[in-house]
Amino acid sequence: MIITVLIAIWAFGLLLLFTDPRRLSTRWASATAFIGGLGYFAAVIDEELYPLLQGYVQQYPLLNPGMLFVSSVSSFICQIGLPYTFLMFAVHSCDFMPNRVKMIIQYAALLPPLLMLVITPIYPVLQFDYWIMVMWVTPYFLCTCVLLIYLYWTERDPMVKKSRFINNVLAILPLLFVFISIYVMRIFDQYDAWRYNIVIVSLQFILFLAISVKYGLLGVKLRIEKRRLDSTLRAMTSGASILNHTIKNELGKINLYADRIQSYASDEKRNEMNEDMTVLLQSTQNIMNMVNRIQGQIQDIVLKEDIVPLHEVVTRVLQDVRPYVEKKQIEVRPHLDEKAWIKGDPVHLREVIANLCQNAIEAMHQGGVLTVSLYRSKKHLVVSVADTGVGISKENLGNVLDPFFTTKKNGQNYGLGLSYCYNVMQKHQGMLEIQSVKEQGTTVYLYFPSKLVVEKSPREE
Known part of the structure; x- marks a missing residue:
């Protein structure tokens, strides 16, 4: 013994x-x-x-x-x-x-x-x-x-x-x-x-x-979760590319014949048939828009790196969502370190923070507090987006990063927002963590490694 x-x-x-x-x-x-x-x-x-x-x-x-x-x-x-x-x-x-x-x-x-x-x-x-x-x-x-x-x-x-x-x-x-x-x-x-x-x-x-x-001490759980999500995203990317190509080909045929039928209906002055073809063409266009949107969110991300003032990115996002928070009477509390400059892709980073803020706003039906924090620790630069909304149940919390998983009931949501955010963070060698309590709220943390932090902004040089 x-x-x-x-x-x-x-x-x-x-x-x-x-x-x-x-x-x-x-x-x-x-x-x-x-x-x-x-x-x-x-x-x-x-x-x-x-x-x-x-x-x-x-x-x-x-x-x-x-x-x-x-x-x-x-x-x-x-x-x-x-x-x-x-x-x-x-x-x-x-x-x-x-x-x-x-x-x-x-x-x-x-x-x-x-x-x-x-x-x-x-x-x-x-x-x-x-x-x-x-x-x-x-x-x-x-x-x-x-x-x-x-x-x-x-x-x-x-x-x-x-x-x-x-x-x-x-x-x-x-x-x-x-x-x-x-x-x-x-x-x-x-x-x-x-x-x-x-x-x-x-x-x-x-x-x-x-x-x-x-x-996940020693990174054991983190590596397992990362491998699972990465393999899922790779499979989704490959499958979506094939499906996207097939759907576009078939939609092209439908559009061609629908357009011919609509021309015939117009020449013959068959108004009812003409209207039906207009609806059909609009439907095919909607399908094409949806396919392109899905393809755009799960395709492999290529970063165009620059020196990014994250506090300014967060400030602009909060300005953009102001009409939504004012409509719902949500209080916004920003806590931003103005020296938080990092090397990254400003477009994708802005889209990630916008996604998280939009999710937080949607989680609060009327009233509440949206807290966005940006600060540095020894190991990370941290961005946190916290809401006092409906929260996520324990059984759903483990699946929120999976592509196409969503708890939202509206038809405009495809369950790709957090998967996209995860993918962007991986490209920046960072991590995404979600903490949530049902009926109390949710906090999403973005962890950027310290090696991406720029100690002196270009404006100070």
Whole structure:
């Protein structure tokens, strides 16, 4: 069982490192898992390898002292390193903290672990003074928890906020239990309390896997959803092109013969037949318009990139929809960062924001609030469009991005608006996320990667 837990902890550390190896806070989180696993590594040596290798002691006289030394060193590194790496994870997660301050904290926080190295006998028997340990480990742990909770509380980016919440659930509660069992309980000579950590670590790993599947941690769910939607859009594009060609050919024949019949009816002064042919020709034209509209929204998008002032794009869209919001008595609340310039296609971006605003207006029958926000986080430039309308039910929320899926009853809607928005965001290497509660409202988030952000607008040069 101990070996299984050790493998789970170190696998957890590898998975964390896999998420974003270039980010310093991620590396410290991974280090926390690996150093925490050293305690179980020491237990594996003491309880699994030591009894198993006793038959080789006479042949290899240094075997027992070697295993005892490795076990003691591993346990020592675990106990002094765990609070330090956990604190460093929190410190290097703080975007508001200057790098110089982070480095000062990083080196200053090494003093208590180095003190323990000086005063603690490690071999042949590891002997910690746990009263001294608790005196510095406690503030380390409390400072870490305060920083992580503060980062979650002040985060504006919804996607990052969700990630911080998950990180806090996976880190703070399990390590609180570990802190009590490893440090506090040993003050009272309860040295076997660490064994209860096996249950906590097992539950932590299971919870990690469950969250990965449900909320897309590590991008698992995101990649699955992206692959499904992309393959659907590719199939729709190919199928619509074939269907479009066929329908246009057949409509051409219908138009030709309808026009000939209408000419005959006009020459023969058969007014009723002439009127029927006029209706028929109008119907074929309506079908052609509908086909062209569908084709235009699902065909592959080619970006014509420029430097785009997104706040101006949003402002123009809000001006365009003013007659609709005034008619429905909807309050508009714009919160726009005027320095939000990005590299993108201004036409498609405007169409996306217009689509989202129009959907929000249609979701509010009479009165309500339309809130459009534009702001930057460390990872994204975020556009959010929120309404206080009818919302989307849970059973429909998972299908709203599918082509031709719609909950609207009017015949002018083909269920392609959000699919088009998703496609445009993918072309901009961004993401689209929808949050909705039935009868409370819907918020759509557009996440543009920071690498598209232009730090200085052309007008400032």
